[in-house]
Amino acid sequence: MFKYPIILGCDVAGVVETVVPGSTAASRFRVGDRVLGCTANNGFQDYVVLDSKLMTKILDHMVYRDAVVFGLCSATSAMLLFGKDYLHLDYPMIGAAKKGQSLLGWGGSSAVGSNAIQLATAAGYDVITTCSKKNFDYVKSLGSVNVFDYTDIEVIARVAAELDKGECAGIFMAAGLKDGNTAACEIASMCKQNLNLSSSSFIDNLHDVPKGVNVKQPTAENFKPSPDCWFETTPAAFGGYLPEALASRAYRVAPPPLVVNRNGLEGIQEAIDLVKKNNISAIKLVVERP
Numbered sequence: 001m002f003k004y005p006i007i008l009g010c011d012v013a014g015v016v017e018t019v020v021p022g023s024t025a026a027s028r029f030r031v032g033d034r035v036l037g038c039t040a041n042n043g044f045q046d047y048v049v050l051d052s053k054l055m056t057k058i059l060d061h062m063v064y065r066d067a068v069v070f071g072l073c074s075a076t077s078a079m080l081l082f083g084k085d086y087l088h089l090d091y092p093m094i095g096a097a098k099k100g101q102s103l104l105g106w107g108g109s110s111a112v113g114s115n116a117i118q119l120a121t122a123a124g125y126d127v128i129t130t131c132s133k134k135n136f137d138y139v140k141s142l143g144s145v146n147v148f149d150y151t152d153i154e155v156i157a158r159v160a161a162e163l164d165k166g167e168c169a170g171i172f173m174a175a176g177l178k179d180g181n182t183a184a185c186e187i188a189s190m191c192k193q194n195l196n197l198s199s200s201s202f203i204d205n206l207h208d209v210p211k212g213v214n215v216k217q218p219t220a221e222n223f224k225p226s227p228d229c230w231f232e233t234t235p236a237a238f239g240g241y242l243p244e245a246l247a248s249r250a251y252r253v254a255p256p257p258l259v260v261n262r263n264g265l266e267g268i269q270e271a272i273d274l275v276k277k278n279n280i281s282a283i284k285l286v287v288e289r290p
């Protein structure tokens with residue numbers, strides 16, 4: 001639970017100003033390094049304290065507005081795809097062989113979904129996803145092998161039939177909150193396979209989950225708060241695959257950034273207002289410093 005007052009903001013990118021001498025961070029970073037990272041809030045500040053396990057250097061060719069889109073969404077996707085309490089899939093790696101297994105990602109054009117598609121594809125899974133028709137080409141460009149319109153009245157049956165054409169490694173609900181959880185559970189229930197399901201939106205009433213659906217998440221009592229929940233799977237994100245993939249340009253900037261303004265902290269409210277007024281998908285709103 002958050003305690004108020006609170007400083008919001010999770011995704012950051014910028015220059016290292018100081019490093020604790022003798023710390024683990026000092027072995028990886030030095031003053032002047034260009035980095036991206038994420039924090040469990042406290043991001044909307046001119047100077048942000050980051051845990052070194054949740055940050056990585058960025059290449060000279062990458063601008064900050066591109067780098068800042070990865071942080072929280074790559075950490076969240078890695079946790080839910082590869083964490084032992086979640087789907088526990090094999091980790092991504094450069095040149096991973098195809099496994100011959102599908103993975104369903106509900107909400108593929110979301111920020112979390114965009115990263116999940118790339119991470120799961122890099123782990124060798126054939127990602128099937130859902131989104132609106134206008135974003136079909138976008139999710140395919142990230143690696144999705146098949147896409148379904150989530151507004152189609154027959155989408156549940158069609159996706160379940162597609163998953164049952166072969167072996168499915170699981171279902172990941174990337175976006176959609178309660179409605180997304182309901183759809184993902186219905187698909188899992190309809191499939192002939194016994195499927196595991198993880199969700200970016202904690203499923204708090206397991207009594208409503210259809211019989212035979214294996215929801216993979218910690219109990220409320222054992223749930224680790226952020227940032228602790230992200231540490232286990234950093235090899236799939238900041239501490240391993242992500243910097244390697246960015247260096248080899250095997251990982252796309254996704255979702256692409258939309259710079260709302262360059263007013264720094266004074267410009268945050270404009271971006272928040274834009275989120276409230278519009279159905280934001282397939283982009284990440286960014287506020288730059290002057």
